[in-house]
Each structure stands twice: as structure tokens, then as C-alpha cells.
Amino acid sequence: MSELSKLKIAEARDALKKGDVTSVELTEACLAEIDAAGALNAFVHNTPDLALEQAKAADARKDAGSLNGIPLGIKDLFCTKGVASQAASKILDGFKPEYESTVSQNLLDAGAVMLGKLNMDEFAMGSSNETSVYGDAVNPWKVDDRKLTPGGSSGGSAAAVAADLCLGATGTDTGGSIRQPAAFTGITGIKPTYGRCSRWGIVAFASSLDQAGPMTKDVRDAAIMLQAMCGHDPKDSTSADLPVPDFEAMLTGDIKGKTIGIPREYHMDGMPDEIEALWAEGRKMLTDAGAKLVDISLPHTKYALPTYYVIAPAEASSNLARYDGVRFGHRAKLGQGDGITEMYEKTRAEGFGQEVKRRVMVGTYVLSAGFYDAYYNRARKVRALIKKDFEDVFAQGVDAILTPATPSAAFGLGEMTDADPVAMYLNDVFTVTVNLAGLPGISVPAGLDKQGLPLGLQLIGRPWEEGDLLNTAYALEQAAGFVAKPKKWW
Template identity: 80%
Template sequence: MTLNSLTIAEARDALRKGDFTAEDLTMACMTAMDAGDALGAYVHKTPDLALQQARAADARLKADDAPAMCGIPLGIKDLFCTKGVPSQAASNILCGFKPEYESTVTAKLFASGAVMLGKLNMDEFAMGSSNESSCYGNAVNPWKVDDRLLTPGGSSGGSASAVAADLCLAATGTDTGGSIRQPAAFTGIVGIKPTYGRVSRWGIVAFASSLDQAGPMTKTVRDAAIMLGAMAGHDMKDSTSADIPVPDFEAALTGDIRGKKIGIPREYRMDGMPAEIEKLWNDGTAMLRDAGAEIVDISLPHTKYALPAYYVIAPAEASSNLARYDGVRYGHRAKLAQGDGIVDMYEKTRAEGFGAEVQRRVMVGTYVLSAGFYDAYYNRARKVRALIKRDFEQVFEAGVDAILTPATPSSAFGLGEMANADPVEMYLNDVFTVTVNLAGLPGISVPVGLDAKGLPLGLQLIGRPWDEAGLLNHAHVLERAAGFVAKPEKWW
């Protein structure tokens, strides 16, 4: 087994025993990273910083002052601001932007001794489900079953690709409507979106501020527990960050869920659901039942309104958040003709800097916030959101501990296959995941099996607010029962 294919837990234990150094581990990941350029996962490599951090981690390991993440090489999604390193959110409008500050999440990871290998590809401003809207070009799924290049999912496509291909031990992702869980399912890895407020959003480029949440993308549930512990915690710089103690998530992985209630929502049985997804869901249900959980049918009646409500609220918040990118203070500024004024500069800069999908969402958002349509669209969507949240509250009040659903409506599709489709078809990739963001709940995607073509499929578990510990334990049981160990064959 090569060093870069280790899990966080395996690497942590081996580093503490002195089997190899953090520098050895980082070098192995950098070799894999350079050999994996065909995947388009890394967009800004930081080898000098990585080696500097690895040597500092080795010093801490020698001094017996090593937290769990000490010496662990990570990829960081390009949405996280990293001091002195390009942080573009995969958009031309932020070309050349190097922050003078560190996001809270990366600061916490670095304080725990983690190593940054580089910045990872993503959909522009995190808007997309296929990583095809990036200014850097597509990220590619390392899984390949025919002559097509497949999507790794989005928006955290580079993160998913890098972890699945062993180009790092783990990666950061962000999830606004499924952007951690959907790419995790498409690439056969684990991705957890924590409760809204569990992880600070400070220093993460905003898409939709009431929905965005950062989380880890890892090879195993145990790794997700370890990394989430390092990322989570109260932050005075983020007014939505919750001042709630962070439990020991790894210690919660008892593997015992006897007597726990698992809800199966009838509204998630969509018309035309592929038979493979249906079977996977039934198999996952049986695995949890065999582990001693009680399976109960539940109803989330407002689920059918989740996708339209999400695609009103998220673009509305995006149009507000993206108003700051105007060519005045930082990033790209359009070349102006003689006689052009300030308004011309704004218009040309935004037209050149934003890609088509971002422009579409900004226009939709501006429309639903406009005077004549605010009540008809935005206010109504907010009311629907409250109803969706109430559905979940009632289920949890009735004693349900977690909810099991599919993670995605299909396995990974080919890059370019949806290019000419109705945008709504692409948006349907989020059909099982957006409710979790609208309700602010924790959700995790766990790889459970392969489809007939040999591509990974995942199941999603949704937990009670602030109960990431319980959610991770349920996911740990599901992971162990499924025994998913398949890896993509190296073709890149």
C-alpha cells in the first residue's frame, strides 16, 4: 500500500509510531498529485508551503505534541481563502486574488498540524452539480468504465476526485444544496455536511449565506469524524456560528445502533427512480435493520416543494452576495474604452468575469428579489422553507434518530452530456440533498455499492440538529455492513 492511499486514521497512528515522517507522507501525496494532472483536481499547487508545514508537523510529532490531524496532507477547495495563495472560487472575476487572511476552517486545520498540498477545482462560486462551470476547466471523475470522461459531481468536484484518486488523504468541501454529498456519492467516498452553524463560514467565499456549510470529504467515516473535530467550533467572526461544545466525534463511533429508529421517507420514492437506486436503498435499510435499528415509515409532506424553494432562495442570496464583485477593489477589471464611465466598468467587468451558470443564477435571484415579485417568489419560498424544517422537526420529535435516503438519483454521468439539456435537468441532481440545507440539518453520504456499469452509488443519512456524533455512528454501521472497498482503476 502506498502512503498516499492511507486513511487519516492509519496515517495518524503510523506517524505517531514513527513508521514514516509527515514529510515522507507529503512527498508521496505530491508525487501522486503531479501524476494526476489529467483529473484536473488541483488548480493551484503549494509544494513549498506543504513541505514547510510537514516539517513543522514532524517537529510536533517528535515533541509528542501531535493532534489527530498533525502531518495529514489535505487538498483545500478553492472557495476557502488561504493567505498568500490564489483563492478564486473557480471564477475569472477573482483572477489574481490572493487573500491577506486565512479562513477560520483552514486556520483551525493548520493549527492542528494539517498540511495543504494545494487548492482544488470546483464549480464557479460553488454553483453547479458537475464541476463543468469552472474557469480552470473540468474536474474529472477517477472512475472510468468506458471511453467517456465522467463528472465527479459538484460543486466540490475537485475535492471528490482528489480524495477518490488518492491525490491527498482528505479534502475540504462546502455544501449549499448537496455539494459535498453528491460528489462523494459519485466518486465512492464519504462526505458530511454538518449542522448549519457547526463550522465557521468566515473566510469562505459566500454563495448563499443561509445555506452554505463547510465539511470534510474523506475515505472513511472514521476519517470524517476526525477531520470534522478539527474543523468545527464556535467562531466570533461568524455571527451564524453556534457556541456549542464540539464532542469527540471519533469516540462516538461505537458501532452500536440497537434500538435506534431510522426513518424511511415515503416522499423520496420518486416517479421513475432507477431500479438500482431503489435496490440500494432497500439493501441499506436491511443493513441497518440487521444491526438492530428499528425501521419506521415517515412522511415529509413538503419535500416536493424543496427544489423550487431552493432555486428561489439560493439565487436570491447569490445575487446579493455577488454584488461585491465589481472590478473596483480586487479581482478582474475589464478594459474600458475611452469615454466609459463607472457603470460601464461594472457592467463589462461582471459580463466578462462571471460564467454562464453564475450569470443565470444572479439574474434569477435579482428577478425574485425585485419589487413586483418579492412576495410572489422569495417570501413564498421562505414560508415553504419553514414548512420543510417543521416536517423534519415533527419526525425527530416523534423519536426518529436518523433518516435514510438515496444520495443521488443516478451514478456519475459523462462530462458534457447535460450541456444542451434544460438547466432544470441538472438541478434535479440535488433532489435528495437540498431539503437538508433548507432545514439546516447534518447529512452524510456513504458509499454502499456499485451500479451495473461498475460506478459507485451512495446512500444519505440525515441526522438531528447538532447530532453529528450520532449521525456518524449510524454512517459507521452502514459503512461496515456495506463493506465498500472498491477503488477506481488508475488510468490517468
């Protein structure tokens, strides 16, 4: 039975169509794996009854959607009707929305089964899944006695897919929160172009950067799931009114004549030799597949991290102002004589974790009257220059850009917390530019480091050309031949 949860989405879809397996059997296999995987702390709100009900409905359906009967996990940032949606924060304790996010509704409309909600960093703020009110999510990969991070913020999603607890999962990516955890756990994760997936019903962190995407076992599954998630949504003013192509049909693996850019600015000082070697190997794989490699320059890359860590907290401080203990979620106990101001202050002090408070304070500071021009406006101007760097490169005929996904393999839980938050922020060094420019980016597992931990390569595509990007990723995936799986210890 447990073998069923190891299926990929495409394999399960074909088996369901042939009648070799039922959705109920698939769902029961995943639920059994989830029950046995408490040590990973990936699923935080289980919905087994709902999942089985949806699986039975899928088995009975005649006009089946593209994901009919496929069991998926949903990141706790997506509002799900009648199911706890907490964004991994104490301040949303007890919140059960009366509505469904557009992306999760799209998946349900395609016939998917929701197994439950997945762990994450609080309000998606973090790179290691250590800021969650539910406790740390744990990477299923293990090479010594340490527990490793699955990455963040979509750490629960990454751990669940890598450990075969579900066939795929949703993630969100504000500065690398799909691609970095995918790289750390040896799975595939794609952040589509900003506006490709609706943000409606997803708890907002930084509205001009957030984008939902799938986290899957391979590139084909990413194409299938992304197609179901996308589409225009009039409820989201930033949602693009563009047709969604058949991404899976575009996976030919033929990239002959494609031009791949290699940005010289991504050769960072102090980059581990293994990351450098993997990147060189990736370049060779793409050349062997018939692509042409060119050196490119993205000169404003060095300003990307500071720019991101001004803009994202500024938007977060505005978005998080709505959590005040008045209408929903946690409310602090008040003393005698306490008024509404005290209620706001105490509720927010109790409800938000340290990292969220840090970012709200940074955001409030950079938006304050005396510093708005010095920080926020300057960051917006630099963001425009970063975006222009990419536009210039694509205008020269570059089809995609190859970079490392992360500056290291997964590190131990607790190794980088609190002592120096900036060291943690450096994890996003290869990924934040893509969010600042609103581009699609995908992380593909491409090898193991000397300890045996997975490493990923990132491909960055032209805006709205996810199909082309997925095809390049598919060629890279075939060349890399990555099939390693974590040994089961949980």
C-alpha cells in the same frame, strides 16, 4: 512511495505517532501523485513548497494536534493566506487573500499540511464541476471511453480523495455539494448542522445554506477531520457556541434500538431500479444491525427544489454584488468615455460564467419589487414548512433518516450541460431539503451499479447530533463493506 497516499487519515496518524513514517514522506508521496494526475484536473493551485515547509514543521512538533502531519486538499472556495483563492471564477483572477478562513486555520492549528487548492464549480454553483474557469474536474472512476463528472460543486475535492492524491479534503455544501460528489466518487462526505463550522473566510454563495464539511475515505476519517474543522467563531454571527464532542470516540457501530425513518416522498417517479434496490439493501443492513425502521412522511419535500432555486439565487445575487473590478480580481479594459457603470457592467459580463449569470439574474428577479412576495417570501414560508416536517419526525423519536444520496450514478461530462439547466438541478433532489432545514447529512458509499460505478446512501441526522449520525453511518459502512477503488487510468 505512492502507497503512502493510499493511507487513510487514521492509519497515517497512527503511523506518524509510531515513527513508521514522516509527514515529509507522506507529503512527498501525495505531491508525486498530484503531479501524475493532471488528467483529473483536481488540483488547480499547487503549493508544494508550502506543503513541505508545513510537513517539516509537523515532524519537528512535540505537542502534536489531531491532524499533525496529515496532507489535505483545500477547496478553492476557502480563502488561504497568500495563496490564490478564486472560487473557480475569472472575476477573482489574481486574488490572494491576506487572511486565512477559520476552517482552514482550524485545520492548520491541528497540524494539517495544505497540498494546494482544489477545483470546483464557479462560486460553488453547479452539480457537475463543469462551470469552473479551470476547466472540468474529472471523476477517477471510468467504465468506458467517456470522462465522467465527479459531481459538484466540490468535484475537485471528491476526485482528489477518491484518486488518493490527498488523505482528505474540505468541501462546502449549499444544496448537496459535499454529499453528491462523495456519492459519485465512492467516498464519504458529511455536511454538518448549519452553524457547526464557521463560514468566515469562505467565499459566500447562499449565506443561509452554505456549510463546510470534510470529504474523506471513510467515516472514521470524516469524524476526525470534522472535529478539527468545527468550533465557535465570533467572526461568524451564525456560528453556534456549542462544545464540539469527540466524534471519533462516538464510533461504536452499535445502533441497536435506534429508530431510522424512511420517507415515502423520496420514492420518486422514474427513479432508477438500481437506486431503489440500493435503498432497500440499506434498509436491510440497518435492520440487521439492530435498528428499527419506520415509515415517515415529509410532505413538503416536493416543493424543496423550487424553494431552493428561489432562495439560493436570491442570496447569491446579493453576495456576488461585491465583485465589481474595483479593488481586487479581474477588471475589464475600458473604452474611451466609459465611466464606472460601464466598468461594472463589462467586468461582470467578462468575469462571471454562464451559470453564475443565470443564477444572479434569477436571484435579482425574485427579489425585485413586483415579485418579492410572489417568489422570495413564499419560498421562505415553504422553507419553514420543510424544516417543520423534519422537526415533527424527530419529535416522534426518529434518530436518523435513510434516503438515496443521488438519483443516478455519475454521468458523462457534457451530457447534461446547457441544453437544460433544470435537468442538472434535479441532481440535488435528495440533498437540498437537508440544507433548507439546516440539518446534518452524510453520504456513505454503499455499492456499485451494473456498470461498476459507485452509488451512495444518505443519512440525515438531528440538529447538532453529528456524533450520533456518524455512528449510524459507521454501522452502515461496516455492513456495506464498500472497498472498491477506481482503476488507475490517468
